[in-house]
Amino acid sequence: MAPAELSAQSLSPAHNAVSRRQLISSSFAILGLLVIFIALMVLLALVTSLVLQGAPRLNWKFFTSFPSSDPLEAGILAAWVGSVLVMLTTMLFAIPLGVAAGIYLEEYAPKNWLAALIEINVTNLAGVPSIVYGLLALGLFSQQLNLGESVLTAGLTLALLILPIVIVTTREALRAIPNLLREAAYALGASRWQMIWDHILPYSFGSILTGIIIGMSRAIGETAPLITIGALTFIAFLPPLPIQPEFPFISFEWLTAPFTVMPIQMFNWVSRPEQEFQVNAAAAGVVLIVMTLTLNGFAIYLRYRFRKGVKW
Numbered sequence: 531m532a533p534a535e536l537s538a539q540s541l542s543p544a545h546n547a548v549s550r551r552q553l554i555s556s557s558f559a560i561l562g563l564l565v566i567f568i569a570l571m572v573l574l575a576l577v578t579s580l581v582l583q584g585a586p587r588l589n590w591k592f593f594t595s596f597p598s599s600d601p602l603e604a605g606i607l608a609a610w611v612g613s614v615l616v617m618l619t620t621m622l623f624a625i626p627l628g629v630a631a632g633i634y635l636e637e638y639a640p641k642n643w644l645a646a647l648i649e650i651n652v653t654n655l656a657g658v659p660s661i662v663y664g665l666l667a668l669g670l671f672s673q674q675l676n677l678g679e680s681v682l683t684a685g686l687t688l689a690l691l692i693l694p695i696v697i698v699t700t701r702e703a704l705r706a707i708p709n710l711l712r713e714a715a716y717a718l719g720a721s722r723w724q725m726i727w728d729h730i731l732p733y734s735f736g737s738i739l740t741g742i743i744i745g746m747s748r749a750i751g752e753t754a755p756l757i758t759i760g761a762l763t764f765i766a767f768l769p770p771l772p773i774q775p776e777f778p779f780i781s782f783e784w785l786t787a788p789f790t791v792m793p794i795q796m797f798n799w800v801s802r803p804e805q806e807f808q809v810n811a812a813a814a815g816v817v818l819i820v821m822t823l824t825l826n827g828f829a830i831y832l833r834y835r836f837r838k839g840v841k842w
Contacts, residue, residue: 588816653698688749
């Protein structure tokens with residue numbers, strides 16, 4: 531048998547294996563695209579149905595009116611103001627603590643069994659059901675610390691809820707930065723904190739911001755923990771304004787005020803039998819989706835700006 535024929539016979543099984551793997555890879559890619567397309571179409575259909583159902587109530591009066599027993603007079607003023615204040619409180623507590631904890635665990639903590647145990651626990655906390663955080667907040671913040679059914683209690687509860695997400699995302703973002711950048715900073719005489727602040731954080735900020743927005747998007751739609759700590763389902767007044775006309779011009783009374791949020795207002799309307807309240811709930815759902823998309827869009831813009839300003 532000729533050498534060329536022997537070579538062709540020996541290469542044939544390998545060629546067949548490669549062709550089979552390429553076929554499997556192409557089939558998996560097509561299946562993945564099909565699944566994504568179906569999921570997007572279902573999501574688009576649901577959102578479109580929600581918009582069409584709630585569109586008749588999306589007017590200025592709906593945004594500036596308090597809840598009412600009359601569905602045509604009811605609005606979401608207290609709900610969207612409460613959501614904004616609760617999210618602001620959540621951000622003030624969760625972002626600094628989460629980012630600082632992630633930096634310490636990744637850059638400062640010794641790599642031993644204790645750090646591994648902390649990492650496992652933080653990762654597991656990210657998957658704990660939200661109602662557990664509500665029960666914890668009810669016992670700790672509301673009863674032990676006497677914070678009551680307030681905006682501060684809600685903000686701390688949701689901050690605990692998203693804190694593991696922020697910590698894990700921060701650690702992964704820092705871990706993705708090549709060690710060559712750290713070594714180069716040390717070679718130029720930078721301290722550890724200078725290396726982190728001037729070099730590592732600017733490059734990882736985009737990924738950290740993504741994790742923060744994912745956590746905030748989860749928090750803005752939570753209902754169970756807020757009901758557990760005593761959020762009101764019907765409220766016809768607003769918390770005190772953070773900015774006052776008299777000295778010292780800044781007030782923190784709003785932190786101790788009762789509150790409600792958009793998901794709870796929607797839950798209240800959905801539980802009523804009248805069709806008009808279902809329309810109100812759909813309109814509130816559209817507003818909540820727009821708030822979430824706005825939050826994500828702002829994060830994408832910031833991430834783009836930071837990545838554009840940082841050159842590798």
